[in-house]
Amino acid sequence: MTTKADPAGPAGSARQLSERRPLGDITFQAVALAAGLLVLVILVLIAVSTSQQASSWFSSEGIKIFSSTWNPTNNQFGALPFIYGTAVTAIIALVIAVPVSVGVALLLTEVVPRRWARPIVYVIDLLAVVPSVVWGLWGILVFAPWIQHYYASVSSGVKGIPVLDSLFGGQTSGASFFTAGIILAFMITPIVTSLSREVIATVPAIDREGAYALGATRLEMINGAVWPHSQAGVVGAVLLGLGRAMGETIAVALVIGSSATITPHLFAPGYNMPAVIANEFGEATGLFRAALIGMGVLLFAFTIIINVIARVIVERSGRRQRGA
Amino acid sequence: MTVNYGGGGSGKGRTDLASGTVQFAGSDSPIPSDEASSFAGKPTVLYFPVIVGPITVSYNLSGVTKPLQLTPTVIANIFQGKIKKWNDPAIASLNSGVKLPSTAITIARRSDSSGTTANFSLFLEDSTKAWKLGSSSTINWPASSRGGDGNGGVAQIVKSTPGAVGYVDYADAKASGLSFASVQNASGKYIAPSTTAASAAAAGAKVASNLTFAAVWSGDATAYPITYQSWDLVFAKQKSANDVKMLKAYLGYLLGPGQQLLPSLSYAPLPANIDQQAKAQLSKITS
Amino acid sequence: MAATTGQSVDLREPPSWRRSKNRIATILMVISFVLVIIPLGFVLFTVIAKGISIISWQFLTADIPPNVLPASIGGMGPAVVGTLEITALATVLAVPLGVLGAIYLNEYGGNRLLARLIGFFSDVMTGVPSIVMGLFIFTIWVLHFGYSGLAGALALGCLMLPIVIRSTYEMLRLVPDPLREASYALGASKARVTVTVVLPTALGGIVSGALLAIARAAGETAPLLFTILTVTTVNRNVFSGANTSLPSQIFANASSPYVGAQARGWGAALTLIALAFILMVAARLVTARFARNLQ
Numbered sequence: 005m006t007t008k009a010d011p012a013g014p015a016g017s018a019r020q021l022s023e024r025r026p027l028g029d030i031t032f033q034a035v036a037l038a039a040g041l042l043v044l045v046i047l048v049l050i051a052v053s054t055s056q057q058a059s060s061w062f063s064s065e066g067i068k069i070f071s072s073t074w075n076p077t078n079n080q081f082g083a084l085p086f087i088y089g090t091a092v093t094a095i096i097a098l099v100i101a102v103p104v105s106v107g108v109a110l111l112l113t114e115v116v117p118r119r120w121a122r123p124i125v126y127v128i129d130l131l132a133v134v135p136s137v138v139w140g141l142w143g144i145l146v147f148a149p150w151i152q153h154y155y156a157s158v159s160s161g162v163k164g165i166p167v168l169d170s171l172f173g174g175q176t177s178g179a180s181f182f183t184a185g186i187i188l189a190f191m192i193t194p195i196v197t198s199l200s201r202e203v204i205a206t207v208p209a210i211d212r213e214g215a216y217a218l219g220a221t222r223l224e225m226i227n228g229a230v231w232p233h234s235q236a237g238v239v240g241a242v243l244l245g246l247g248r249a250m251g252e253t254i255a256v257a258l259v260i261g262s263s264a265t266i267t268p269h270l271f272a273p274g275y276n277m278p279a280v281i282a283n284e285f286g287e288a289t290g291l292f293r294a295a296l297i298g299m300g301v302l303l304f305a306f307t308i309i310i311n312v313i314a315r316v317i318v319e320r321s322g323r324r325q326r327g328a
Numbered sequence: 329m330t331v332n333y334g335g336g337g338s339g340k341g342r343t344d345l346a347s348g349t350v351q352f353a354g355s356d357s358p359i360p361s362d363e364a365s366s367f368a369g370k371p372t373v374l375y376f377p378v379i380v381g382p383i384t385v386s387y388n389l390s391g392v393t394k395p396l397q398l399t400p401t402v403i404a405n406i407f408q409g410k411i412k413k414w415n416d417p418a419i420a421s422l423n424s425g426v427k428l429p430s431t432a433i434t435i436a437r438r439s440d441s442s443g444t445t446a447n448f449s450l451f452l453e454d455s456t457k458a459w460k461l462g463s464s465s466t467i468n469w470p471a472s473s474r475g476g477d478g479n480g481g482v483a484q485i486v487k488s489t490p491g492a493v494g495y496v497d498y499a500d501a502k503a504s505g506l507s508f509a510s511v512q513n514a515s516g517k518y519i520a521p522s523t524t525a526a527s528a529a530a531a532g533a534k535v536a537s538n539l540t541f542a543a544v545w546s547g548d549a550t551a552y553p554i555t556y557q558s559w560d561l562v563f564a565k566q567k568s569a570n571d572v573k574m575l576k577a578y579l580g581y582l583l584g585p586g587q588q589l590l591p592s593l594s595y596a597p598l599p600a601n602i603d604q605q606a607k608a609q610l611s612k613i614t615s
Numbered sequence: 616m617a618a619t620t621g622q623s624v625d626l627r628e629p630p631s632w633r634r635s636k637n638r639i640a641t642i643l644m645v646i647s648f649v650l651v652i653i654p655l656g657f658v659l660f661t662v663i664a665k666g667i668s669i670i671s672w673q674f675l676t677a678d679i680p681p682n683v684l685p686a687s688i689g690g691m692g693p694a695v696v697g698t699l700e701i702t703a704l705a706t707v708l709a710v711p712l713g714v715l716g717a718i719y720l721n722e723y724g725g726n727r728l729l730a731r732l733i734g735f736f737s738d739v740m741t742g743v744p745s746i747v748m749g750l751f752i753f754t755i756w757v758l759h760f761g762y763s764g765l766a767g768a769l770a771l772g773c774l775m776l777p778i779v780i781r782s783t784y785e786m787l788r789l790v791p792d793p794l795r796e797a798s799y800a801l802g803a804s805k806a807r808v809t810v811t812v813v814l815p816t817a818l819g820g821i822v823s824g825a826l827l828a829i830a831r832a833a834g835e836t837a838p839l840l841f842t843i844l845t846v847t848t849v850n851r852n853v854f855s856g857a858n859t860s861l862p863s864q865i866f867a868n869a870s871s872p873y874v875g876a877q878a879r880g881w882g883a884a885l886t887l888i889a890l891a892f893i894l895m896v897a898a899r900l901v902t903a904r905f906a907r908n909l910q
Binding site for chain 1: 633634636637640641643644645646647648650651652654655657658659661662712713715716718719720722723724730732733735736737738739740742743744745746747748750751754755773776777780804805806807809810830831833834835836837840841862865866868869870877880881884887888891892895
């Protein structure tokens with residue numbers, strides 16, 4: 005496709021190297037564009053097709069889809085217990101995972117010499133590669149029976165104390181909201197850590213060195229130079245962790261206890277949206293199935309919104325750095 | 329001939345039969361009215377009873393060696409969360425001489441739609457006024473109960489949780505090494521689950537013309553009151569003559585030589601009269 | 616700058632309470648890391664300890680027995696076959712499309728709104744729960760065409776697509792522009808430049824990213840729940856008929872009270888982790904070699 009410069013033409017004349025783009029080139033671009041568009045198409049299709057399957061649930065229940073009564077036998081499909089469970093397990097996971105993840109991220113960027121950073125990153129990646137179902141298997145066969153004793157001790161210990169009794173008292177079970185929250189925390193730590201690390205790493209070296217030059221300790225440097233810059237980004241990372249915690253299915257389905265109830269007792273068996281879909285979809289027909297798919301739609305909507313906000317925050321904080 | 333058996337509860341079996349995904353479905357209860365619509369316009373469903381079996385009330389109490397004795401009322405109250413501890417007077421009064429711990433009772437029940445649940449709740453509904461939660465493949469269990477997937481799932485919860493109690497199919501309970509209770513039957517006797525006691529229960533059941541019946545809470549003084557039955561459901565009209573041949577061969581085996589194998593698998597064979605009627609029904613499968 | 620009171624103050628040393636706070640902070644950070652290692656260590660240790668005794672050639676190839684049978688009988692053969700064929704099909708579907716999508720974003724899209732939208736939503740898509748992907752394929756495929764390994768592969772493919780797009784995009788960005796410009800100067804079209812110059816240069820990174828996506832997909836259970844109808848017999852036809860996979864079997868066995876089934880579950884878990892680990896190590900090796908090439 006090379007076009008030799010026309011020897012007869014005046015030297016230095018502006019001449020198109022090719023008058024017309026060859027068909028192969030146009031086709032390639034079209035194919036690449038189609039592949040890229042596939043992302044948008046899939047997202048739209050997900051929203052449309054699942055909503056359509058769930059429409060009988062939305063229309064028959066109306067606002068009652070948010071009621072707290074879930075009784076398939078009586079055709080009552082209020083989703084509130086599962087929304088509650090999703091929120092509770094996600095919050096427990098964040099409370100545990102965020103300090104730990106940010107701590108590790110800071111460890112990697114500020115404390116540890118570069119040579120040691122690599123093996124630590126490998127460990128984090130190894131944590132990320134453990135499949136959800138293996139977490140669930142270990143969770144229900146090993147972790148839950150072990151931790152049940154501690155739940156029972158804590159529960160009898162806080163009997164009668166006002167707030168603590170409602171949260172940690174009552175009947176305890178190895179398979180419960182709290183166990184699911186802990187396992188979720190293990191699972192979202194890698195993503196929150198690696199994203200926080202990326203964000204913290206964009207803090208200009210000059211700010212760090214400036215703080216040290218003024219005599220700051222490492223903690224003070226982190227508070228003064230790193231934190232203001234990376235705050236927004238870390239928030240974004242946390243939101244991404246939240247999205248992941250809300251959607252994680254299999255490990256939760258195995259260790260949450262499969263009991264659709266709204267209770268403040270964190271050590272009691274519970275249920276959440278992805279877990280009930282996973283456990284009960286196979287048997288469900290008609291309105292029951294529509295309700296489960298409908299919860300899938302809600303889950304999709306929640307996670308999309310959270311992810312969009314998170315990405316916007318992360319991108320904006322990144323852009324601020326680059327501009328500066 | 330390859331017979332492929334996919335797992336799942338009775339509800340899933342009926343769904344898959346209706347949608348044509350499978351050619352025969354196992355179900356522990358007849359097609360309930362709310363599922364009838366998915367079978368509308370399809371050929372008649374034939375019920376072939378194949379096995380009878382006990383449903384145990386299994387528990388995890390390490391100190392208790394003799395099987396506990398329980399009445400239907402006490403069982404109903406345990407599973408409704410009204411009796412919360414093992415040393416409750418209601419349980420103790422039935423079991424003098426047994427040292428019951430003060431452990432809290434953890435209820436284990438099915439999280440999936442299940443024929444075992446349907447038969448267990450039907451037993452409670454028929455036997456005692458204390459049971460208020462009705463009978464169905466899914467029940468509105470108390471909030472603190474734990475759900476397990478399949479008989480195995482419930483067995484696993486009972487096995488791993490001290491103080492747990494759950495209703496588990498006899499075969500699964502025995503294979504998991506669980507302890508189970510002797511239940512009082514309609515004649516007032518406490519009977520332990522066994523294949524002979526299950527057959528005794530089925531022998532006393534009233535059989536409808538389409539071969540459906542309920543073996544719970546029936547039978548003589550030797551009958552185990554929580555006995556369930558299982559049918560293989562097939563459509564009377566099949567797509568091909570080969571399908572008819574295969575199904576007749578498979579079902580014929582189950583109703584004939586297969587029945588001898590059942591006790592070794594911890595299931596009970598059908599009473600003779602029911603078996604005869606089922607074999608006669610084979611001729612109704614056509615293509 | 617010495618104090619006039621006669622006491623000498625070393626201005627480089629922060630007072631002790633600031634030092635203690637700093638030390639506590641460092642200790643907390645180290646504790647965080649330990650808190651991460653502990654569960655990881657526990658899980659890996661348990662999986663290896665409980666799984667290693669059952670792993671054997673028989674385990675990897677024999678049929679799946681009824682749950683009640685002991686660990687010495689049967690194995691997870693059908694699940695291994697299922698995982699390999701379904702994941703392979705998902706890879707064939709997702710990786711080329713992902714690479715092409717990334718090519719659009721980096722080579723053609725530039726700063727246009729559509730390209731930025733696609734890039735943004737591709738990242739958002741990585742956050743969509745895998746169970747939603749499973750429900751999606753159930754509604755548009757399984758309801759019409761039934762359960763199959765192909766349906767499972769479609770669901771896994773949807774999961775892998777945005778991951779491959781993102782990692783490929785990052786690799787393409789690393790290819791220096793002068794390389795492209797030199798080729799354009801010779802009169803090559805953009806398509807030709809991309810295929811013959813850019814892709815080969817970025818290949819190592821692309822492969823590495825794809826391997827990580829495959830590792831992720833191989834371990835997923837939720838997308839397969841509603842698409843392959845977990846059975847226990849082997850199905851070598853990935854395009855039709857119900858199938859099974861290692862994660863599906865582990866999920867089923869995890870709720871079983873039988874020691875044999877649980878042991879098989881641990882063995883399958885070990886197999887799965889080993890598979891993911893091998894893919895991860897392979898990805899690192901490829902990256903290391905690729906980095907050397909770029910230098």
